Amino acid sequence: MLAWIPPVLGVVKLNVDGSRKDSTGAIGAGGVLRDHLGQWLGGFAVNLGKGKILEAELWGLFFGLKLAVEKQVDDVVIEMDSAIAVKLIQNAEVDNFHPTAGLVSNCKRIMNQFRRVDIQHIYRERNSVADGLATWSHNLDMGYWYLDDSPVWIGNLLTDDSLGVAKTRLINVV
Numbered sequence: 588m589l590a591w592i593p594p595v596l597g598v599v600k601l602n603v604d605g606s607r608k609d610s611t612g613a614i615g616a617g618g619v620l621r622d623h624l625g626q627w628l629g630g631f632a633v634n635l636g637k638g639k640i641l642e643a644e645l646w647g648l649f650f651g652l653k654l655a656v657e658k659q660v661d662d663v664v665i666e667m668d669s670a671i672a673v674k675l676i677q678n679a680e681v682d683n684f685h686p687t688a689g690l691v692s693n694c695k696r697i698m699n700q701f702r703r704v705d706i707q708h709i710y711r712e713r714n715s716v717a718d719g720l721a722t723w724s725h726n727l728d729m730g731y732w733y734l735d736d737s738p739v740w741i742g743n744l745l746t747d748d749s750l751g752v753a754k755t756r757l758i759n760v761v
């Protein structure tokens with residue numbers, strides 16, 4: 588059983604996620620900034636066109652970091668459900684020939700602007716709001732959409748997170 592965990596007082600949590608539709612190759616991303624009470628501080632959804640899921644995850648991180656800078660966040664905990672993206676960010680150096688090297692480098696540069704920053708891999712069940720925004724991005728016109736207020740349709744997910752409602756994680760046992 589997994590539930591979203593709010594940050595401690597004075598810290599902002601940034602949840603980001605990428606999405607890819609296998610049938611079309613369309614990618615998008617979404618994210619949300621919340622305080623220690625789970626209150627919405629800002630969010631985004633971005634339709635990125637076509638690409639790979641790792642690109643979508645990293646673009647989600649990039650746009651989430653830009654939003655946190657715009658909101659003048661000092662201490663941020665970042666959560667995303669892409670273990671590969673988190674490892675790329677945590678590695679001291681990324682091979683310049685890696686297809687996402689430039690994007691990873693830009694994310695790291697932005698992360699240096701915060702007084703304190705921590706990035707963590709989490710399971711999808713703890714990332715449902717960002718996942719919903721990333722999935723929704725496929726319905727939007729191409730480009731970045733800033734969300735000052737939470738969309739009405741995501742209210743139940745926000746409420747569940749604020750109340751600590753746990754979701755079941757199913758694992759295959761072979």
